[in-house]
Amino acid sequence: MHAHPRHMGRYSVFARGFFRERGRKDRTVVVVDPRKTDTAKLADLHLQVEPNKDYELISAMRAVLKGHELNVDRVAGIPVDTIYAVVEACKKAQFGQLYFGMGVTMSKGKHRIIDNAICLIQELNAYTKFGLMPMRGHYNVNGFNQVMSWLTGYPYAVDFSRGYPRYNPGETSTIDLLLRGEVDVMMNIASDPGAHFPQKAVEHIARIPLISIEPHQTPTTELSNIVIPTAFTGVEVGGVAYRMDGVPLELKKVVEPPEGVLTDEEVFKIMGKKIEEML
Amino acid sequence: MVKVVKNVVCPFCGCLCDDLEILVEDGHIVGTKNACRIGHAKFMHFEGSVRYTEPLIREDKKEDFKKTDYDRAIEEAARLLVESKLPVLYGFSSISCEAQREAIMIGERIGAVVDNTATI
Amino acid sequence: MKFLLNTARTIWQGEAIEAGKNLEMYRKAAAVCYLNREDMEKLGIKEGDVIRVKSKYGDVVVYAREASEPMTEGMVFMPLGPWANLVVSPETDSTGMPSFKGVPVEIEKAEGEEVLSMVELMRKKYLERD
Numbered sequence: 001m002h003a004h005p006r007h008m009g010r011y012s013v014f015a016r017g018f019f020r021e022r023g024r025k026d027r028t029v030v031v032v033d034p035r036k037t038d039t040a041k042l043a044d045l046h047l048q049v050e051p052n053k054d055y056e057l058i059s060a061m062r063a064v065l066k067g068h069e070l071n072v073d074r075v076a077g078i079p080v081d082t083i084y085a086v087v088e089a090c091k092k093a094q095f096g097q098l099y100f101g102m103g104v105t106m107s108k109g110k111h112r113i114i115d116n117a118i119c120l121i122q123e124l125n126a127y128t129k130f131g132l133m134p135m136r137g138h139y140n141v142n143g144f145n146q147v148m149s150w151l152t153g154y155p156y157a158v159d160f161s162r163g164y165p166r167y168n169p170g171e172t173s174t175i176d177l178l179l180r181g182e183v184d185v186m187m188n189i190a191s192d193p194g195a196h197f198p199q200k201a202v203e204h205i206a207r208i209p210l211i212s213i214e215p216h217q218t219p220t221t222e223l224s225n226i227v228i229p230t231a232f233t234g235v236e237v238g239g240v241a242y243r244m245d246g247v248p249l250e251l252k253k254v255v256e257p258p259e260g261v262l263t264d265e266e267v268f269k270i271m272g273k274k275i276e277e278m279l
Numbered sequence: 280m281v282k283v284v285k286n287v288v289c290p291f292c293g294c295l296c297d298d299l300e301i302l303v304e305d306g307h308i309v310g311t312k313n314a315c316r317i318g319h320a321k322f323m324h325f326e327g328s329v330r331y332t333e334p335l336i337r338e339d340k341k342e343d344f345k346k347t348d349y350d351r352a353i354e355e356a357a358r359l360l361v362e363s364k365l366p367v368l369y370g371f372s373s374i375s376c377e378a379q380r381e382a383i384m385i386g387e388r389i390g391a392v393v394d395n396t397a398t399i
Numbered sequence: 400m401k402f403l404l405n406t407a408r409t410i411w412q413g414e415a416i417e418a419g420k421n422l423e424m425y426r427k428a429a430a431v432c433y434l435n436r437e438d439m440e441k442l443g444i445k446e447g448d449v450i451r452v453k454s455k456y457g458d459v460v461v462y463a464r465e466a467s468e469p470m471t472e473g474m475v476f477m478p479l480g481p482w483a484n485l486v487v488s489p490e491t492d493s494t495g496m497p498s499f500k501g502v503p504v505e506i507e508k509a510e511g512e513e514v515l516s517m518v519e520l521m522r523k524k525y526l527e528r529d
Contacts, residue, residue, distance in 0.1 A: 011294065037468045136292070137292060158386075185360060215332075216329065240377065242376070250288070
């Protein structure tokens with residue numbers, strides 16, 4: 001509701017379709033969140049999970065799905081009867097979908113939580129059709145993961161420093177490299193690590209030369225040595241972006257960029273040429 | 280004369296809603312239809328919001344920026360990247376796939392770590 | 400008082416980052432900490448009061464707001480942004496992903512202290528610290 005305001009209306013919950021003529025009435029919505037969020041208020045069932053207990057909850061659901069009994073009153077703060085009810089609802093669904101956000105990637109357990117959730121979804125497919133999808137924040141996060149995968153075989157955090165692509169999150173991922181102080185120059189492209197990285201990582205960014213390809217004044221440009229503004233993609237220049245479900249869509253150019261402002265693509269082409277001359 | 284541009288794809292979140300209508304008058308966006316609050320903010324220019332239209336450069340981060348031209352800014356950026364031992368290219372999630380490809384090629388050429396916002 | 404800090408997006412923070420991060424709108428949307436009503440009463444603070452949020456990793460001064468989305472007991476909430484970043488955990492457990500949720504924090508009143516704007520915060524906390 002907050003990060004993707006039209007997701008429920010347009011795609012997941014209220015949308016009317018061939019199999020769901022009545023929209024919301026033909027769907028069951030379960031929300032897992034420690035807060036009674038605006039989304040949770042619209043749900044049929046809200047599992048108010050205790051912080052950092054997501055892994056336990058998923059494990060309990062898997063156990064119930066396998067026919068085990070839960071010999072406790074509550075798991076992760078949720079009454080076991082509710083857990084039985086949710087698992088039953090998932091099994092009975094004609095087509096289920098798990099949408100997940102940063103709760104399962106940033107709480108204790110990190111990617112192990114999503115690993116566990118993937119297992120749950122696999123097991124649910126013994127009963128019905130069930131899928132899962134990350135709620136991508138920026139409009140073209142998925143696009144980058146697609147492009148990177150075509151080019152290198154890996155989705156992100158790719159290290160070319162040995163001359164061939166290597167991928168090992170935790171070692172080759174930006175936050176870890178910054179925390180270990182290994183990075184000596186950073187180029188930030190249309191993003192805002194100054195606003196979204198933890199303090200210790202930003203402290204290192206403040207110490208090294210920083211180039212920002214960015215049209216707005218942001219926390220990151222405040223720490224930059226060079227700011228190269230570009231046209232807004234999807235407003236002043238077209239291009240392709242991938243929706244969170246992997247569908248590529250053509251962005252439109254609606255108005256002209258301010259006079260003299262280059263596009264991202266133009267900037268990188270010129271930069272590539274200059275680098276080629278220097279090497 | 281207000282012109283309506285239909286079926287515009289919203290460049291904010293991963294939903295990529297493709298039913299926006301953008302109202303344009305004299306080459307400026309004056310309104311939106313169907314967009315959510317955040318999508319609307321993305322298309323509209325807000326009073327007081329700083330938008331850079333010329334490249335900026337400074338040696339010392341505590342000093343103020345000086346305006347420069349694209350050629351010099353890109354040249355300096357290229358030099359920093361070429362001379363770096365371990366550069367990181369980070370971001371990428373709010374640009375088109377075409378631009379992403381160009382930047383990844385740069386990363387490969389200079390032996391950089393190339394990472395996007397999926398990392399966080 | 401001790402709490403567990405949760406962070407995430409809010410629609411107001413999202414609107415402000417697209418409108419312009421140099422705007423007062425951004426400070427109003429992101430330099431805040433949402434608390435359950437009972438906790439605000441226990442701390443003796445009201446809507447809009449200035450509070451200090453402190454963790455093992457740093458501290459920050461923000462405005463207190465009552466949560467319209469009630470949380471489990473002992474939890475507080477901050478929108479993502481440079482303010483929350485000063486207190487969240489950078490620990491990635493070797494996964495590449497820092498911990499922005501479930502961070503132990505302490506909250507106290509900070510009457511008369513200033514909630515920094517984005518530009519002041521970046522300057523004071525990162526550029527002029529040494």
